[in-house]
Amino acid sequence: MTFDYDLITLGAGSGGVAASRRAALHGARVAIVEGSRVGGTCVIRGCVPKKLLMYAAQFGDSMREARGYGWVLPEPRFDMATWAAAKAAETDRLEGIYRQMLQGSGVEVVAGWARLDGPNRVAVATDTGDRVLTARHILIATGGAPVRDSIPGIEACATSDDLLDLQQLPERAAVIGGGYIALEFASILARLGVKVSVFYRGELPLRGFDTMLRTSVVAELTAAGVQLHPGSAPQRVQRTSGGFLLSLGEDRVLEFPWVLNATGRRPNTAQLNLASAGLVPDAFGALAVNAALQTGALDVYAIGDVTNRINLTPVAIAEGRALADSLFGAKPHAVDLSRVASAVFTLPPLATVGPSEAQAVQAGLRVAVYEADFRPMKQAFIGGTERTRMKLLVDADSQVVLAAHMVGADAPEIVQSLAVALSAGATKADFDRTIAMHPTAAEEFVLMREPMRVLPAA
Ligand code: FAD
Numbered sequence: 247m248t249f250d251y252d253l254i255t256l257g258a259g260s261g262g263v264a265a266s267r268r269a270a271l272h273g274a275r276v277a278i279v280e281g282s283r284v285g286g287t288c289v290i291r292g293c294v295p296k297k298l299l300m301y302a303a304q305f306g307d308s309m310r311e312a313r314g315y316g317w318v319l320p321e322p323r324f325d326m327a328t329w330a331a332a333k334a335a336e337t338d339r340l341e342g343i344y345r346q347m348l349q350g351s352g353v354e355v356v357a358g359w360a361r362l363d364g365p366n367r368v369a370v371a372t373d374t375g376d377r378v379l380t381a382r383h384i385l386i387a388t389g390g391a392p393v394r395d396s397i398p399g400i401e402a403c404a405t406s407d408d409l410l411d412l413q414q415l416p417e418r419a420a421v422i423g424g425g426y427i428a429l430e431f432a433s434i435l436a437r438l439g440v441k442v443s444v445f446y447r448g449e450l451p452l453r454g455f456d457t458m459l460r461t462s463v464v465a466e467l468t469a470a471g472v473q474l475h476p477g478s479a480p481q482r483v484q485r486t487s488g489g490f491l492l493s494l495g496e497d498r499v500l501e502f503p504w505v506l507n508a509t510g511r512r513p514n515t516a517q518l519n520l521a522s523a524g525l526v527p528d529a530f531g532a533l534a535v536n537a538a539l540q541t542g543a544l545d546v547y548a549i550g551d552v553t554n555r556i557n558l559t560p561v562a563i564a565e566g567r568a569l570a571d572s573l574f575g576a577k578p579h580a581v582d583l584s585r586v587a588s589a590v591f592t593l594p595p596l597a598t599v600g601p602s603e604a605q606a607v608q609a610g611l612r613v614a615v616y617e618a619d620f621r622p623m624k625q626a627f628i629g630g631t632e633r634t635r636m637k638l639l640v641d642a643d644s645q646v647v648l649a650a651h652m653v654g655a656d657a658p659e660i661v662q663s664l665a666v667a668l669s670a671g672a673t674k675a676d677f678d679r680t681i682a683m684h685p686t687a688a689e690e691f692v693l694m695r696e697p698m699r700v701l702p703a704a
Pocket residue numbers: 256257258259260261262279280281282283284285286287288289291292293294296358359360361387388389390406427514517518549550551552557558559560562
């Protein structure tokens with residue numbers, strides 16, 4: 247059988263672009279179909295604009311701190327519309343670069359929403375009607391989108407997509423959700439002058455993270471004036487003329503002018519006509535894949551957020567490249583997802599690589615826990631209360647360092663570098679014989695001498 251292409255990729259986000267470019271580099275004929283903007287969630291409405299808004303928030307801190315260091319400054323004021331215009335220009339620029347990179351690699355970009363149309367066939371709804379394309383291999387990289395039906399009435403609330411396009415910030419905001427996106431925006435908005443309340447189900451936010459990080463983020467958000475409401479997921483949201491009513495049970499109703507729905511994201515599979523290829527997603531809409539990123543249908547693969555495993559940009563990119571190398575580069579290799587570092591860009595940020603204390607113990611290991619907790623030099627000088635906390639988890643039997651967790655300035659930059667040591671199998675002795683770089687916060691990671699405790703295996 248002959249096909250129009252060797253590979254058709256559905257979705258030009260982080261994973262789809264990486265896979266398509268790498269496949270073209272190997273000589274494959276590739277088309278990538280995108281219904282919205284090239285660059286996907288990360289570039290257009292995720293990591294990048296989020297971090298740019300975090301930088302905006304951080305300037306507020308810097309200006310306050312600068313006064314303690316002797317600077318005489320006028321009272322600053324943040325203008326969201328100015329930020330929004332600069333952000334729009336930056337995402338346009340980045341989208342342009344992505345398009346150029348695809349073009350330069352020889353990948354054909356097809357504009358329109360794609361759906362499967364039987365084996366090896368993709369139908370694209372274009373401005374001029376449906377266009378059917380055929381390919382030897384089909385890659386589904388359609389990512390995810392905010393869940394809009396988690397609570398009755400929540401569909402009327404803003405999502406992270408809407409927040410990043412605001413021209414003006416509300417005076418007060420409720421954030422519903424206890425995941426990393428909820429906390430990042432709560433922290434950022436509070437720094438930008440919004441009175442923020444966060445509502446989440448559990449006792450602590452950031453389920454799955456180490457308890458030290460979870461309790462630290464609660465302390466830092468509270469210190470920043472954010473009102474946290476643990477154990478209080480709203481049961482209903484009702485739109486009013488002036489905003490929204492959140493029903494919290496037992497006749498407790500609170501009103502907010504603006505509400506952020508950060509209750510999670512769902513894989514984009516509903517419109518894909520998966521059944522035409524014999525595919526059935528799981529109850530949440532995610533596509534299951536094996537280690538070779540194959541779905542249950544012949545010649546159909548999936549990577550990134552649409553598979554709902556570790557929903558991070560670098561994972562989608564690594565999977566895209568690995569798949570292209572396997573299919574067209576004669577270099578089959580699987581992506582090792584056992585030690586993926588990640589960050590939460592609250593202020594201060596937190597970062598983590600390896601299992602939490604509870605996960606390590608649960609995995610049957612005896613765990614030595616090393617900790618550091620201090621007020622960083624920059625804060626102590628100005629009487630600031632912000633603390634830096636670090637934790638190393640070490641296998642008490644093999645002495646291999648299992649995990650590094652940190653909350654404090656530059657945590658993501660520091661933990662990213664430590665992740666290399668952990669990937670290389672560094673032991674506690676390797677950390678101990680590393681000479682410290684002084685004066686830094688990171689040096690504490692090589693100066694922890696005695697474990698705070700040794701936990702027995704579960
Ligand atoms: P996406 O990037 O979502 O790309 C999917 C693309 O497919 C989209 O462009 C979409 O329009 C397109 N598409 C969907 N359906 C179709 C269809 N039927 N036809 C054609 N095109 C279609 N990750 C990090 O690593 N670090 C962070 O700091 C971080 N911050 C984030 C902040 C926010 C607010 C959000 C929402 C996400 C954040 N993420 C972060 C997650 C990261 O953005 C995703 O993990 C990543 O974008 C996943 O890449 P992907 O290729 O799987 O999907």
